[in-house]
Amino acid sequence: MNIENFLGTTVLVAVTSAAHGAQTWTVTVPDSSTAKLECPDTSKLDTCLLPTGKTNSFADGAAVKINCSDANVCKDVRIFTEAGGKPIRELKGAADASATSRIYTLSTKDITEATNVGAFHQKALLTSFTLQPSADTTIAGGKVAAAGGVSLETVVAGSNPMPFFECPSQLQPIYSKPNDVGEAVANATIYTDVLGNVLAKPSYSFDENDSLTVYVLGDKDLLQRLKVARTSDIRDLTKIRIIGEDVEVPGLGKQHAQGEEITCAMRKFEIDSFAPGKGVVAISRVKGEEVSAISTFDLNVARLYSGMFTLGAFRTDLVDPKYKLVSNGSDQVIAPENSSDTDTRYSIFYTPFIWGRRDLEKPFEWSSWYQHINPTLGFVLDDVSDNFLAGVSIDLPRGVVVTVGKHYGKVTQLSKESGLSTGSVFTGAADTIPTSESWESDNFVAVSFDIGVTVKLIKSAFTTTTGK
Incomplete structure (x- = not known):
């Protein structure tokens, strides 16, 4: 060196x-x-x-x-x-x-x-x-x-000396902010032995912005020389969750040659900056400037999302009548192609999470229901350039989003200068009916689904239909 x-x-x-x-x-x-x-x-x-x-x-x-x-x-x-x-x-x-x-x-x-x-x-x-x-x-x-x-071993280990604790009779892993949807920085505790066997871990999803406290249980002499650090690379995992529950502490003492029992000790290590995907924590023994690997354990690290795309149908009060010619028995008269007061169309929506980034693995918390209400923009699939949607959404469990708002779009009208109206006799061709377009707006309501969920449903339906 x-x-x-x-x-x-x-x-x-x-x-x-x-x-x-x-x-x-x-x-x-x-x-x-x-x-x-x-x-x-x-x-x-x-x-x-x-x-x-x-x-x-x-x-x-x-x-x-x-x-x-x-x-x-x-x-x-x-x-x-x-x-x-x-x-x-x-x-x-x-x-x-x-x-x-x-x-x-x-x-x-x-x-x-x-x-x-x-x-x-x-x-x-x-x-x-x-x-x-x-x-x-x-x-x-x-x-x-x-x-x-600070000892040489501590410098190599890369952390300040951490205190020792007596081993508790029950291990109770904690996730500090269970009601958080993802944006807040929370802390999770995990208990492991020196061989990397996870003894207890929280049941809540661990986010990429969370910190991890690792309690290692074992012989105090060995714990004094331990290094615990994150070694994981970035990976993309779609289903991420940490599962665990309270367990009894196993006997971790070892016998001296004289037969005296060494009591179980516990040491605390703080780790953060996990990339989303598979998190890997390594436990190593430090001797002088040498670091010898002992074991590793894994945990899933959830990705935080700043928004979501959804695909669905919307019912709108903004109807483009367009116009055609129909016979009334003796003459050709002007009639709307769409005479309904409402229309059903399809759209892709984007909903930004204005309250903060979201861990989609975490359950819906009614105590923070307001964080699931966000603005939404939508684009009509069959006519992107002449229509757009703006509203407010509430996202529900399982990727369901309900949106209400305004539908803005170009609507065809009979030219005022022509003096024509619906039912007027027109002797020309249908494509020569004098019309104009104007931007109008009206109310809409939509139900859409997370695009990932939609793709899975389509694949499932296709598999059921084809048997492949």
Whole structure:
């Protein structure tokens, strides 16, 4: 691993002092805005000063030395404990070695747990790293305090340390927003063992914008080294649903050689940014910088839709009469081709979900019925250019949509200048009847179906009819 590439512009230097027999880490400061830190032996990470996020273990007598190229710069360079890039308290044991160098001798009395520190020029952070007493160091209480920093394994795992919990007697998976139709960001919980066996999961559909909390149950020593992450690619699945129910927690303890029972522990991992389709979560064991796969488990991730196309029939009060010639026994008179007050036609509708994107796998929730009322536009299949529909729809379960609104279309009228009307005698040909067209509107009501459902119904009917 190239440490210089890993750290970007910050390079770490570690030098072992033979004279004192103690480790000395060197931080080189060429100017007031840069700290160069080079690691001479990247194969021995325990002898290199590593950046924040990787713990640097030390024993009493170890030191951090600052080397500056300019004495004016060096007088303002100090090492402080830090939080969020801000200096908190200068390390003890500081001594000026020269006008361009300063040495901080480390003591386990001053640093009793993993502590983030940084080299600052005045109040500007140049670089930071984590110091922690060696595991074999004896301090007050007889042992090193619990690490407050972040371990190498944690950095490789790609997450902050997560707390441990006692295993509950019953696993109760939760979907935080069961009444949401899809737009809201919800959280789902899944319980699994270290082998990827899903012990409990919610019955609600999991959306692409939801986050997942994974509780892994098992031996605490192994859980400490686990990495749980999403590894799935994008896939298109038409039927997506997570199914599960409460189950009893199985015995997850294992026996030590001495026969003592290790109690079941549970660790929490947060995952998000799932692509719709098949979601894959990998459980791996981290040792140093190596990651070894243990298992995976899958979950279906529902796609969120911003609208829907439907196909159906509509009954309209806007009728285009058109005109023809009929005989009244003695003469040819003008008569409408369509004398009905209503007409039935077919249309494709588009309904945008103005309340937010929708997971079509989720059941209809009467508590959020208003979110199923949306505007709708329609195009008449047999005359797209001269007709359109605009209205309000309510979408019901199983892809059924009921729409009411206005039908706008071109309607044929007898020319006013001709003085003709229905029943007037006309001696010319039918195609010479003087007419004009105008845009008119009237009410309509429609029942349409999700196009996907319609195609399935047609295929089913065709299969039944043909027997194929």
